[in-house]
Amino acid sequence: MVAVPRPAVRTDHVPAGVTTRDDLTAPLTLAADVVIVGSGAGGATLAAELAECGLDVVIVEEGRYFATRDFTADASAAVRALYRDGGATMALGDPPVLFQEGRAVGGSTVINGGMSWRTPERILDRWAREAAIDGIRPADMEPYFARVERRIHVAGQDPESIGTDNALLKRGADAMGWKVIPNLRNQVHCPGSNNCAFGCPTGAKQSALVSYIPRALHFGARLLSDVKIDRIVMAGKRATGVVGHAVGADGEPGVAVTVHAALVVAACGAIQTPALLARSGVRSPSGRLGHNLSLHPNVKLTAVFDEPVRGWEGVHQAYQVREFEAEGLLFAAVNIPPSILAMTSHPRGAALGRMMRDYDKTVVAGMLCEDTATGRVRSIGGRPQAFYQLADFDAAKLVRGVALLSELLFAAGARRVATPFAGVPELAGPDDTRALYARPIPKRAMEVVTVHMMGTAAMGADRARYVTDGHGRVHDADGLMVCDASLFPTPIGVNPMETIMALATRAAAHVLDTWAP
Amino acid sequence: MTYAHAPLTARLLGSLVPVMCPPEAWPLADAIVAHVGLTMGALPTPFRRALVTGLYGYDALALAWAPGRLRRAHQLPPDLAERYYLSWEHGPTPAHQQLAKGVGQLIKLGCYEQPAMQAALGYTPAAWIERVTRRRLEVYRDDIERQQAAILAPDPLRPPRPRRAEGA
Numbered sequence: 095m096v097a098v099p100r101p102a103v104r105t106d107h108v109p110a111g112v113t114t115r116d117d118l119t120a121p122l123t124l125a126a127d128v129v130i131v132g133s134g135a136g137g138a139t140l141a142a143e144l145a146e147c148g149l150d151v152v153i154v155e156e157g158r159y160f161a162t163r164d165f166t167a168d169a170s171a172a173v174r175a176l177y178r179d180g181g182a183t184m185a186l187g188d189p190p191v192l193f194q195e196g197r198a199v200g201g202s203t204v205i206n207g208g209m210s211w212r213t214p215e216r217i218l219d220r221w222a223r224e225a226a227i228d229g230i231r232p233a234d235m236e237p238y239f240a241r242v243e244r245r246i247h248v249a250g251q252d253p254e255s256i257g258t259d260n261a262l263l264k265r266g267a268d269a270m271g272w273k274v275i276p277n278l279r280n281q282v283h284c285p286g287s288n289n290c291a292f293g294c295p296t297g298a299k300q301s302a303l304v305s306y307i308p309r310a311l312h313f314g315a316r317l318l319s320d321v322k323i324d325r326i327v328m329a330g331k332r333a334t335g336v337v338g339h340a341v342g343a344d345g346e347p348g349v350a351v352t353v354h355a356a357l358v359v360a361a362c363g364a365i366q367t368p369a370l371l372a373r374s375g376v377r378s379p380s381g382r383l384g385h386n387l388s389l390h391p392n393v394k395l396t397a398v399f400d401e402p403v404r405g406w407e408g409v410h411q412a413y414q415v416r417e418f419e420a421e422g423l424l425f426a427a428v429n430i431p432p433s434i435l436a437m438t439s440h441p442r443g444a445a446l447g448r449m450m451r452d453y454d455k456t457v458v459a460g461m462l463c464e465d466t467a468t469g470r471v472r473s474i475g476g477r478p479q480a481f482y483q484l485a486d487f488d489a490a491k492l493v494r495g496v497a498l499l500s501e502l503l504f505a506a507g508a509r510r511v512a513t514p515f516a517g518v519p520e521l522a523g524p525d526d527t528r529a530l531y532a533r534p535i536p537k538r539a540m541e542v543v544t545v546h547m548m549g550t551a552a553m554g555a556d557r558a559r560y561v562t563d564g565h566g567r568v569h570d571a572d573g574l575m576v577c578d579a580s581l582f583p584t585p586i587g588v589n590p591m592e593t594i595m596a597l598a599t600r601a602a603a604h605v606l607d608t609w610a611p
Numbered sequence: 612m613t614y615a616h617a618p619l620t621a622r623l624l625g626s627l628v629p630v631m632c633p634p635e636a637w638p639l640a641d642a643i644v645a646h647v648g649l650t651m652g653a654l655p656t657p658f659r660r661a662l663v664t665g666l667y668g669y670d671a672l673a674l675a676w677a678p679g680r681l682r683r684a685h686q687l688p689p690d691l692a693e694r695y696y697l698s699w700e701h702g703p704t705p706a707h708q709q710l711a712k713g714v715g716q717l718i719k720l721g722c723y724e725q726p727a728m729q730a731a732l733g734y735t736p737a738a739w740i741e742r743v744t745r746r747r748l749e750v751y752r753d754d755i756e757r758q759q760a761a762i763l764a765p766d767p768l769r770p771p772r773p774r775r776a777e778g779a
Contacts, residue, residue: 146766166737170646170649170720174650174652179653179655179658180650180652180653180654181653182653182654182655182658244761245762247758255743282751282754282755282758283747283754283755285743285744285746285747287736288736289736295744296740296743296744296747298747300758304762308762308763309762309763312763313765344613345656406734406739407739431723431734432723432729432734433719433723433724435723436719437716437717437719437720437723438716442630442631442632443630443631443632443693444633444634446631446632446633446719447632447634447635447636450633450732451732453732453733454733454734477655
């Protein structure tokens with residue numbers, strides 16, 4: 095039986111400067127000043143900053159080029175097209191943690207919610223103190239954050255874009271007397287299509303796809319899409335370029351691609367970057383390459399109200415509840431399409447039907463947990479595999495967060511709340527939320543997901559403890575940098591995109607200041 | 612991406628539709644199974660092979676499941692299919708449990724990707740997106756064009772340097 099895909103994404107009208115697999119009919123060799131592997135928050139930002147200053151930059155992206163007009167409400171088709179491995183990527187452990195990586199030009203910025211928050215000052219101070227990184231205190235980072243925020247237009251939402259699900263979340267937080275703040279997002283008059291995770295169909299979200307990538311191309315950068323880099327070419331301890339291959343429509347390898355460059359930058363995210371370095375033979379004297387994986391474990395709750403919610407009408411995450419930020423917990427309303435809600439919910443059969451009949455009266459609320467445990471990315475047969483064990487402390491924090499968020503939802507008027515814990519009956523009122531503390535909830539019963547992977551090539555001054563220096567240059571290697579969330583020495587407790595972009599801007603300034611090919 | 616179910620895989624997945632999906636979706640079993648095929652086509656090849664192998668194991672091991680009376684999983688009537696699925700969902704090893712959970716998730720995803728199922732929920736995102744997109748362009752065109760120009764505007768504090776490397 096062969097299924098026929100519904101039309102969802104088109105790939106025509108590729109801009110000048112972008113070479114796709116359709117153009118790659120013979121082996122290709124390029125020379126450049128800088129080759130950047132990955133076109134997401136780190137890679138695109140660095141590329142634009144360096145290209146503007148005259149460096150010859152080649153960006154290599156494994157995923158396809160899609161334009162705004164390609165993005166539709168067909169969530170499933172978008173997941174297949176825009177997410178690595180169709181979204182079926184998982185960190186193994188107890189519990190297994192499903193994670194998502196964007197695989198398209200623009201990287202995960204194409205599929206994120208657009209939350210744009212500066213790194214908390216306590217985190218930057220910690221990095222300066224513990225990792226001995228110079229020039230990373232809040233005052234040092236201020237100009238980089240400001241520059242990024244101008245470029246991607248970080249702003250509050252227009253009031254008319256805020257839907258009922260977010261209004262109910264705020265109502266609950268206000269009723270509890272909890273701190274709730276409007277989310278800052280990289281958007282220009284986002285009208286609240288709530289399709290962020292499947293590609294912004296309005297062009298309002300200023301993902302790298304519509305901000306830093308066009309800027310990089312405008313200033314002369316070249317972009318190869320549909321090209322997977324197999325390894326970084328090392329001459330002794332110096333990186334001299336990359337070799338890879340085109341990725342065919344069926345995923346099969348196509349023609350060979352080689353890029354020679356004075357500077358090689360790995361910017362493919364905290365899962366792929368350590369694997370790329372490892373399969374290229376890069377060895378960190380710290381022995382920490384691939385270690386220190388943080389995930390910001392996320393769980394979701396579904397709350398059913400009497401009133402119509404129609405969560406797909408209105409912006410994704412208009413607010414964040416920050417009352418428990420010091421404990422490492424953030425709450426938000428995170429509407430998801432019915433298919434994905436059904437997929438990730440415990441009921442099945444007739445019970446699933448009963449649950450889904452209330453879909454238009456459902457608020458999906460999510461919780462981010464700043465984790466204390468760390469996992470690891472191993473390269474197995476050249477492919478990365480993440481391993482992560484949720485710490486007991488963090489598991490307890492998830493239970494506490496679920497109880498608190500349930501209380502908020504009941505305060506907002508919810509009739510019942512389904513938790514992310516298998517075997518726990520629906521909560522029918524605030525008394526039930528308190529009962530969550532009374533029963534042991536095994537980790538394997540927790541439905542945990544994440545989109546924030548961090549820390550696997552951490553930066554720090556001490557080459558015996560960290561993989562890169564404070565600017566992302568790999569210790570004990572020349573001409574080799576990392577520029578993505580792999581660099582984070584610790585989790586940051588907020589959405590990481592702006593931190594990645596600010597660090598990339600800072601890295602670009604360092605490259606330009608020290609450029610001597 | 613060019614995956615297609617083998618007939619046995621399709622029959623087995625079809626037999627699981629009544630286990631995973633609400634009764635109103637049962638007439639859509641073929642379309643749901645086809646959607647599972649699309650999703651499996653996006654999985655990495657080793658993962659997909661492992662999943663298909665697991666499905667064959669699920670089907671064959673029903674022969675040794677006493678209540679099944681020497682029938683394969685895809686041949687079980689709905690009540691026994693449900694009980695057999697439960698025996699895997701709460702199975703003896705994480706592999707049993709993960710296979711049951713994973714297959715169930717694929718079928719539930721395919722179920723609520725069906726236009727008829729979405730329509731029954733009143734889920735109409737495309738119309739909403741079209742409406743707000745049009746309104747955004749009508750009301751905020753100037754601001755949108757200003758940002759698009761700003762994206763390409765040179766930074767006066769960053770004078771370009773002469774290019775060094777040759778292109779190809």
